[in-house]
Amino acid sequence: MRLYLTGGTGLVGSNIIRLARRRGDIDIIASQYGPEPEWEVDYQLDPLDMSDVDAVRASMLRYRPDVVIHCAAMLDHVYMTANRSIAWRATVEGNLAFARGCAEVGARYIFVSSDWVFDGQEPLVTEESPPNPVNFYGFMKAVCERDIMAVPGLSYGIGRMAGIYGLNYAIPELLMKDNHLGFPITNYIIDRLSQGLIAEVWTGPKVNDMAHASLASDGAEMLLRLAEHDGKGIFHCWGSEAATRLQLAHHVADVFDFDHALIVPVPTDPNVLEHFRHVRIPFRTVANSEQTYRLLGRRTLNVVDGLRAFKQELEAFRTPTPNPSPIKRAGL
Ligand SMILES: NC(=O)c1ccc[n+]([C@@H]2O[C@H](COP(=O)([O-])OP(=O)(O)OC[C@H]3O[C@@H](n4cnc5c(N)ncnc54)[C@H](OP(=O)(O)O)[C@@H]3O)[C@@H](O)[C@H]2O)c1
Incomplete structure (x- = not known):
């Protein structure tokens, strides 16, 4: 399969590349937006800004990939x-250019949504x-x-993540995300607790209080299945x-054997509330995704299993090897 991937330097994209390389039967072309990687990669890089719709086509x-x-x-x-036109061009127009480009060359198109x-x-959402x-x-x-x-005429799959x-x-290194009003706070909690530091968990106002946290490698596996x-x-x-x-924070403490007393629920930081004053945040999203599991023949990990899998990934990544390249360190 000839796979064209965007966002290969991102959290999800880098996990798709890792998975695809391990498979051995996938020919990867990855768009490159920021600086070139500092190490040699063994797949094709395609310098591309997704805002440039002509370049996308x-x-x-x-x-002429089989799948994007x-x-x-x-x-x-x-x-x-604050910069809606710029964001619109990159997100909406870029997406349409990929979708139309895929239809033109007969490629399947997988779009990562949210x-x-x-x-x-x-109370409960489904794919429908x-x-x-x-x-x-959003x-x-x-x-x-x-x-x-x-x-x-487009063959497509929309893969939503959270x-x-x-x-x-x-x-x-592990990308340590900052504390956040949204839900991707697991890396922050692990980072803080692993250093014996207090992890403040904002409880509101204005937080995404409940969601289906997703391990990037688990989501990558689903997206690759969707591609095929x-x-x-x-x-x-x-x-x-x-x-x-x-x-979630307490599950992290359980799985990683961190001190629960370091998890401190606090009201949302007023400076953060001020920074996000023009952005509304969805409160609690709970889904029934049985249709996806049935169609793709795979169920994603629950919270504890996801954290356990992540712990193993971290341990494998941190095991010293003679070759400092992150690609080699990831066992690729
Ligand atoms: N993170 C979440 O919690 C979350 C939740 C739900 C859905 N999602 C969706 O999941 C997908 C992957 O998210 P992620 O967390 O992996 O994102 P990420 O780590 O922030 O990576 C974003 C990627 O997009 C690339 N990029 C940014 N602007 C670009 C442009 N103009 N042209 C081409 N490439 C550009 C970046 O390239 P550089 O590295 O060179 O800047 C990077 O590779 C996204 O579609 C996101 O909306 C994420």
Whole structure:
């Protein structure tokens, strides 16, 4: 399979590359947006800004992939909300260019979307639930999903993810995310607790209090399955169990054997509330994703199993090897 991947330097994309390289039967072309990697890679790099729709089409025509997985995204919500035209060009127009380019060359198109297409108020969502985004990012993702569905003749899968944590294999170290109003706080909690430092868990106002946290490698496995599947539609590729931020923090302490007393629920930092004043945050998203598991023949990990798998990944990554290249250290 000839795979064209965007966002290969990101959390999810780097895990897809890792998985695809291990498979051995996948020919990878990865778009490259930022600086060139500091180490040699054994797959093709294609310098590309997804905002440049002509360049996107040209890449599709040049490489003629069997499948495209579009992981790249802007994720700075404050920046996107303040710079909507720039974000729209990159997200919505970029997506449409990929979708149309895929239809033109007969490639299957996998778009990575988000649980933030939902408002976080419904008791339970499924793949069929209507989106109701509450912020600009979620709105753009929902528009992208509808745009894809309207491209004639396109084979597509929309893989939604949520609260992603894990190792970014494209950078030399674990990507330590900061504390956040959104749900990707697992890396932050592990980082703090592993150093014996207090991990403040904001309990509100204005937090994404509950979601299906997703281990990046687990989501990558689902997205690769989706790439090789022929079903059209929306697939929930996030972790199989929802938890609140506080429950998640205590699961981390259990699995990693950290001190629970270091987990401190506190009101949301007023400076952060001020910074995010124009961005609304979905509150609690809980999903039934049985349809996805049935169609893709695989269930994603629950919270504890995801954390256990992550612990193993971290231990493997940190085991000293004579070769300092992150790709080699990741066991690739
Ligand atoms: N993180 C989450 O919790 C979460 C939750 C739900 C859904 N998602 C979705 O999951 C996908 C992957 O997220 P992630 O956490 O892996 O993201 P990430 O780690 O922030 O990586 C984003 C990637 O996008 C690339 N990129 C940014 N702007 C670009 C542009 N103009 N042209 C081409 N590439 C560009 C970045 O390249 P550089 O490294 O060179 O900047 C990077 O490779 C995204 O679609 C995101 O919306 C994420």
